[in-house]
Amino acid sequence: MRVSELAVETDISVATIKYYLRAGLLHEGRRTAPRQADYDAGHVSRLRLIRALLGPGGLSVAAAGKVLEQLDEPTESAHDLLGIAAHAAAALPKPSTSHPRADALLEKWGWSVDPEDHDARSRLEQALQGLEDAGFEPPEGFLEMYASAMREVAAREVEEVPQSSPAEALRYVMLGTVLVEPLLLALRRLAHQDASARIFARQASPWPNAERTPE
Amino acid sequence: MRVSELAVETDISVATIKYYLRAGLLHEGRRTAPRQADYDAGHVSRLRLIRALLGPGGLSVAAAGKVLEQLDEPTESAHDLLGIAAHAAAALPKPSTSHPRADALLEKWGWSVDPEDHDARSRLEQALQGLEDAGFEPPEGFLEMYASAMREVAAREVEEVPQSSPAEALRYVMLGTVLVEPLLLALRRLAHQDASARIFARQASPWPNAERTPE
DNA sequence: CCAGAGTAGAGAGTTAGACTATCCAGCACA
DNA sequence: TGTGCTGGATAGTCTAACTCTCTACTCTGG
Numbered sequence: 160m161r162v163s164e165l166a167v168e169t170d171i172s173v174a175t176i177k178y179y180l181r182a183g184l185l186h187e188g189r190r191t192a193p194r195q196a197d198y199d200a201g202h203v204s205r206l207r208l209i210r211a212l213l214g215p216g217g218l219s220v221a222a223a224g225k226v227l228e229q230l231d232e233p234t235e236s237a238h239d240l241l242g243i244a245a246h247a248a249a250a251l252p253k254p255s256t257s258h259p260r261a262d263a264l265l266e267k268w269g270w271s272v273d274p275e276d277h278d279a280r281s282r283l284e285q286a287l288q289g290l291e292d293a294g295f296e297p298p299e300g301f302l303e304m305y306a307s308a309m310r311e312v313a314a315r316e317v318e319e320v321p322q323s324s325p326a327e328a329l330r331y332v333m334l335g336t337v338l339v340e341p342l343l344l345a346l347r348r349l350a351h352q353d354a355s356a357r358i359f360a361r362q363a364s365p366w367p368n369a370e371r372t373p374e
Numbered sequence: 375m376r377v378s379e380l381a382v383e384t385d386i387s388v389a390t391i392k393y394y395l396r397a398g399l400l401h402e403g404r405r406t407a408p409r410q411a412d413y414d415a416g417h418v419s420r421l422r423l424i425r426a427l428l429g430p431g432g433l434s435v436a437a438a439g440k441v442l443e444q445l446d447e448p449t450e451s452a453h454d455l456l457g458i459a460a461h462a463a464a465a466l467p468k469p470s471t472s473h474p475r476a477d478a479l480l481e482k483w484g485w486s487v488d489p490e491d492h493d494a495r496s497r498l499e500q501a502l503q504g505l506e507d508a509g510f511e512p513p514e515g516f517l518e519m520y521a522s523a524m525r526e527v528a529a530r531e532v533e534e535v536p537q538s539s540p541a542e543a544l545r546y547v548m549l550g551t552v553l554v555e556p557l558l559l560a561l562r563r564l565a566h567q568d569a570s571a572r573i574f575a576r577q578a579s580p581w582p583n584a585e586r587t588p589e
Numbered sequence: 590c591c592a593g594a595g596t597a598g599a600g601a602g603t604t605a606g607a608c609t610a611t612c613c614a615g616c617a618c619a
Numbered sequence: 620t621g622t623g624c625t626g627g628a629t630a631g632t633c634t635a636a637c638t639c640t641c642t643a644c645t646c647t648g649g
Contacts, residue, residue: 162596174638177598182636187597194597194644207507213636215504220636265564271571272564279563286557289430292422295549298534305527305554306561312523313565317573319513334510336563339520342501343562344555346521348494349480349487350528351551356486358532377625389609392626397607402626409615409626428607435607 160198162188169206176206184209184224216337226333258284268306312343375413377403384421391421397435399424399442431552441548473499483521527558 166173179185185205188196212223254277261283265272272279290297297305316335321327381388394400400420403411427438469492476498480487487494505512512520531550536542 172638173596175636178637180597181599192596192645195595195646196597204509208509211504211508215500216508270564270568272567276567279560279567282556282560283564285430286553286560289426289553289556290549293426293431293549293553294419294423295546295553297554301530301534304530305558306565308523308527309558309561310565310568312520313562314569315516315519317566317569319516331510334505334508335512336566338501338505338508338510339512340559340562341497341504343520343524343558345494345497345501346524347528347555347558348551349485349498350521350525351532352487352491352494353485353525354529354532387609388625390607392628393608396627407616407625410617410624411626 160202162196162198165198165202165206168203169210171206171210179206179209179220182220182224184220184227212337215341217341218337226337230330230333254278254281255284260284260287264302264306268303270310375417377411377413380413380417380421383418384425386421386425394421394424394435397439399435399439426553430556432556433552441552445545445548469493469496470499475499475502479517479521483518485525 160168162173162176166176169176176185180187185202188198188202191197209223209227212218212226213220216223218226256277258277258280261280264283265280316339320331375383377388377391381391384391391400395402400417403413403417406412424438424442427433427441428435431438433441471492473492473495476495479498480495531554535546
């Protein structure tokens with residue numbers, strides 16, 4: 160398969176494919192001549208993966224590169240995988256080493272988190288800081304509610320990590336971390352609508368635009 | 375208070391403040407002379423809100439503008455607020471009107487969601503598409519697990535929406551939608567670590583880097 | 590065997606977003 | 620009175636993610 164065919168197959172322009180090649184996201188084709196290479200189904204699925212990471216996954220080209228790099232050379236023990244996944248995906252501008260609120264919460268909840276993982280803790284700290292800066296104070300107990308909801312989700316997810324091979328486990332964890340995030344957020348927004356419809360709009364027709372609501 | 379003081383107070387450069395003024399994110403100061411204006415505490419807190427939306431909230435300047443615009447003129451019934459919030463924040467490139475998977479799931483679960491809200495449904499569809507493109511298939515029952523977790527969270531959040539004034543409700547909903555998202559994601563990643571530590575690393579010291587682990 | 594299309598590789602150009610810098614008068618306080 | 624800040628506007632910078640162009644080929648149909 161040549162580039163132009165690959166481009167048609169994946170609906171990605173030749174120029175962009177070349178760009179991904181240079182960026183190291185996509186491995187080169189098999190050389191058939193000094194100025195000729197051959198691409199296969201592996202390149203097609205790789206390109207689909209790349210687009211999933213860049214689009215729905217919300218990663219930058221650089222971040223996607225790190226994720227793919229990890230996927231390409233599976234090493235490390237099963238336990239460290241999560242750390243790699245979280246670290247590789249979407250690096251914070253500057254993971255500050257100071258995150259008092261986050262530390263306090265983790266200790267309060269008794270969560271076992273690498274004390275040196277400033278990236279993960281910074282993320283939480285920044286989220287909390289954002290809420291505070293916006294003058295938005297979550298109601299009593301909400302932080303705990305969020306935490307326990309995510310803990311339950313995470314526990315189920317970790318249980319399910321395939322134990323068979325490190326490579327498979329790594330793939331599962333990286334993609335599960337990055338690609339499930341937009342899924343969760345989309346579900347939350349839809350659930351808001353659902354909950355709102357149930358609570359507020361008892362008497363009125365919930366969706367004036369549509370003649371009949373799905374029931 | 376003059377611009378330079380406002381800049382020092384908020385730690386945002388004068389040039390950037392001017393930029394936000396031009397972009398309509400920040401309202402002008404009270405004119406004291408043709409070439410003089412006066413800023414107050416309102417501008418300070420507004421700037422903090424802007425930065426929270428742009429930074430932790432992950433919004434673009436344009437998206438933040440829409441959110442702030444909504445916050446500035448509270449109208450609408452309580453029930454529509456969620457829709458506005460979801461719609462204003464981070465517009466999809468092109469909310470497709472076709473989202474079969476999303477529709478099917480919502481119907482299967484009996485969720486009451488505006489059939490015309492292509493934005494919200496598209497978001498879910500894209501997330502599902504991303505998983506598929508990446509060749510990542512969530513284990514049996516996981517979609518339901520995610521959905522019920524988010525539904526529980528959303529139900530609690532909607533319950534708590536202040537009924538007092540539309541303005542307050544709107545503020546709560548918009549900020550809760552946008553700013554809680556990074557919080558949830560950060561918690562999920564930390565919870566992954568915690569769950570992983572509990573399951574995998576029974577015997578070994580969980581965090582080789584640190585001499586003593588918390589707990 | 591040769592013209593025209595396709596290709597790899599690399600550098601330059603483009604576009605969009607978010608700033609950042611410069612300029613220009615006009616107040617304004619020391 | 621003049622140094623310095625101000626509002627307003629325009630232009631410039633910087634980065635990310637492409638997209639275009641060019642060169643020196645190779646490959647294919649007639």
